[in-house]
Amino acid sequence: MTSDGLDSLAAMRGRPWFMANELLAFVIELAALACLSWWGFTAGGGAAAQWLLGLGMPAVAIVLWGLFAAPRARVRLPLWGVLLVKAVVLGGGVYAVYRVGHPVAASVAGVVVVVNTGLAEFFRRRPAR
Numbered sequence: 001m002t003s004d005g006l007d008s009l010a011a012m013r014g015r016p017w018f019m020a021n022e023l024l025a026f027v028i029e030l031a032a033l034a035c036l037s038w039w040g041f042t043a044g045g046g047a048a049a050q051w052l053l054g055l056g057m058p059a060v061a062i063v064l065w066g067l068f069a070a071p072r073a074r075v076r077l078p079l080w081g082v083l084l085v086k087a088v089v090l091g092g093g094v095y096a097v098y099r100v101g102h103p104v105a106a107s108v109a110g111v112v113v114v115v116n117t118g119l120a121e122f123f124r125r126r127p128a129r
Contacts, residue, residue: 015123017119017123018123018124021116021119021120021123022120022123024112024116025117025120028090028093028112028113028116029065029089029090031093031109032061032089032090032092032093032096033058033061033062033093034058034093035093035094035096035097035100035109036057036058036061036092036093036096037054037055037057037058038054038096038100039053039057039096039099039100040052040053040054040055040057040058040096041053043099057092061089061092061093064085064088064089065085065089068081068082069082069085069086069089079121083117083121086117090113090117091110091113093109093113094106094109094110094113097109
């Protein structure tokens with residue numbers, strides 16, 4: 001393991017809320033991709049469009065995330081830019097749940113996304129004790 005990895009592990013020790021929130025953030029990211037795919041496969045005018053949307057929407061989200069929002073993103077944006085990309089991808093997942101006919105689940109997911117993202121930014125900027 002690299003020294004960066006060891007430093008990260010040491011910084012997380014004693015910060016269980018940080019680790020739990022980071023795990024939840026990862027689960028939310030995967031769920032957003034799954035929801036975008038779910039919507040894509042149920043939308044569209046025919047089988048070809050459904051396949052294109054079902055595979056294309058999560059692919060676009062993955063590219064956006066990898067370029068701009070991932071911890072090791074290729075393009076470093078200011079905080080507002082990262083939050084904008086997260087809002088587009090994660091908000092897209094929430095909207096996808098709404099569009100497939102689950103407005104209550106979409107509302108709950110939206111609240112979880114906002115709280116998780118807010119806590120993640122708070123924990124990342126808070127010094128370890």
